[in-house]
Amino acid sequence: MTMTFRTLTIIAAALALAACSAFKPADKAGDGKPPATATDEVPGTRGDVPTVRLITAQTPAVRAYRKTGARQIYKAYPQRIYKGKIPPLVYAVVVVETDIDAEGNVKNVTFSRVPSHAPEVPGKIAELIKAASPLPSPGRLGGHTYVDTWLWDKSGNFQLDSLTLGQRSR
DSSP states (O other): OOOOOHHHHHHHHHHHHHHHHHHOOSSSOOOOOOOOOOOTOOTTTTTSSSSSSOOOOOOHHHHHHHHHHHHHHHHHHHHGGSSSSSSSSSEEEEEEEEEEEEOOOOEEEEEOOOTTTTTHHHHHHHHHHHHTOOOOGGGGGSSSSEEEEEETTTTSSSGGGGGOOOOOOO
C-alpha cells in the first residue's frame, strides 16, 4: 500500500488533534480529587471559579485590534502621551489584559505584569482604560481579551507598546 505525503500529513494531523483531547487537565486544584459534577456543587460557593483566566489567542486580527484600541486611548488622552522616544529606563512597564465585548465596551482590566516599585501605576492605567471605553467595535472579531504593554514615565505620561516610537539609547 502506497501512501502519498499528503495522506500521511492528514493522518498525522488527525492523530495530533485526537491526542489533544486525551491530555485535558485533570483538576485545577491539584488535590487528586476528581472534578466536581453538577450534583456535587453547593450553591453560593466560589470553589468552582477557575483560577486561570483564558486570554484570546493573539492572532493577527487581535494584534491589529490592539493598535486600534491604542489609538482610541491616545485620542482620549493626547496630553498624556509621551512625545518622542521613551527614555532608556522607564518608571514602570505594565502588561495589561483588556477584556472587551462585541461593541467595544471594556468589561475588565487585569494585569499580568505589575511593577513592585510603582504599585500606584496599575490602578491609574485601569482608570484610564475604563474612562476611554467604549473602544472601537471589534467587528467580526467579537468580544475578546487583548494584551498591550504600557510604558509609564515618572511624569505620568505613557506610550503603548503597540504604538511606541521606540526607546532612546541614552
